[in-house]
Amino acid sequence: MKQYGIMFFVLALWCALLPAIGVSPSEAAAYTEVSNSEEMSAAESENSVPYLGDTELTVYFKESNTVKRLELEEYVALALSAVMAPDSPAEALKAQAIAIRTLALYAANEATHPDYDLCDNHLHCQPVAEKAEDAHYRAVADTAGEILTYGGKAAYTLSHLSSCLSTEPYGEELPYLAKAAVRDESFFECYRTEYSFDKDSFAAAFNGLGCVFTGDYESWIGDISFTEGSRVELIELGGSTVKGDVFAARLGLDSRCFTVSATSRGFTLVCYGSGSGYGMSRCSALLMAAEGMDCYEILEHFYPLTEISGC
Ligand SMILES: [Zn+2]
Known part of the structure; x- marks a missing residue:
């Protein structure tokens, strides 16, 4: 337990220093x-x-x-x-x-x-x-x-850096990239990232995708479907359907494992894990x-x- 305590402290510190991650x-x-200590002493050896x-x-x-x-x-x-x-x-x-x-x-x-x-x-x-x-x-x-x-x-x-819940199965063509369990990564500070967007900057991020953002912004986001690995597969957005990875890339999210909720000014997204x-x-x-x-x-x-x- 002592080792985990040390890991928690040091890893949390390093994660706090991480730059924005795509x-x-x-x-x-x-x-x-x-x-x-074994690694450190080995690193300092002559060999x-x-x-x-x-x-x-x-x-x-x-x-x-x-x-x-x-x-x-x-x-x-x-x-x-x-x-x-x-x-x-x-x-x-x-x-x-x-x-x-x-x-x-x-x-x-x-x-x-x-x-x-x-x-x-x-x-x-x-x-x-x-x-x-x-x-x-x-x-x-x-x-x-x-x-x-x-x-x-x-x-x-x-x-990838960090995974939410499990890894993502790639598909039948690459069966060795299967869904695999992950350890509880939630104590890594880089595991959870929160993003806030006002409604105008949120809408601007999706230019060119055919989304029409009119009316009450709380109605812009519709149904969301999920992958086998609990990541967003498709999201109904402004009357169009956008892939989860495209949505994440447009907003600069760490991964496509996220929740989204409306706020008084726009949207807050909470992203879990980092990478594909x-x-x-x-x-x-x-x-x-x-x-x-x-x-x-x-x-x-x-x-x-x-x-x-x-x-
Ligand atoms: Zn290349």
Whole structure:
């Protein structure tokens, strides 16, 4: 219990410092800080030479408008650094490293970029930090070359910061992105976010979607349907039907798991979780690692039907 008490305090502090988080599964950086003396002492040791694989990727960095060549394992470390703090539990870091490596190969194999393998856009590929810490490199080295496969190919190992109630099943085409239970993430401050909009700014957010906002604003929002994972699937809005993810993106919500209520000036929305809800929830992975689960048990929970393979 003592460990959870420490985690609560530190994680709540870090979550309070998080910037605004969008709706992509990888958009939110899981900047979490967990007390873990074993990890801290290991991070300070001399034995911190990063493992570098021999699979080279070309990665486009938007801000600098450059394409860099990165060894796969170096890429994984930098991408891991973008979404997890170095003092996260080691098994959670390792699980995320395998998920990142797998998704990188999946995306590279899809060849959606004509001139390079991957971009650093969190809405398309995966975010990539400029540097990584020893703990990131260690998680990469400890899982070197390991990926999750389904049908003999790299799986589409999406992940997200925080989940409401459960993860979201992706659909029949990707059965390993099934609905999975999550731990109680409600004590993470970043789990719950409240938004308020006056009625005019609310209406303006949906320009171009065919919504007609007239009359009593309390009648603008009609029926809401939900996904299997308890997220908003469709919402009747100003006489049109809007998808939950579009609604969330237009308002800049953290996820499409939300409630909405009318106020004296407009609307208040309370959003739960952060990200798409597909695949592994990093907040739950942190808790599962703190419980003593290893990275393979965590991955098996969030990506059932996949197998650990060498790439
Ligand atoms: Zn991309």
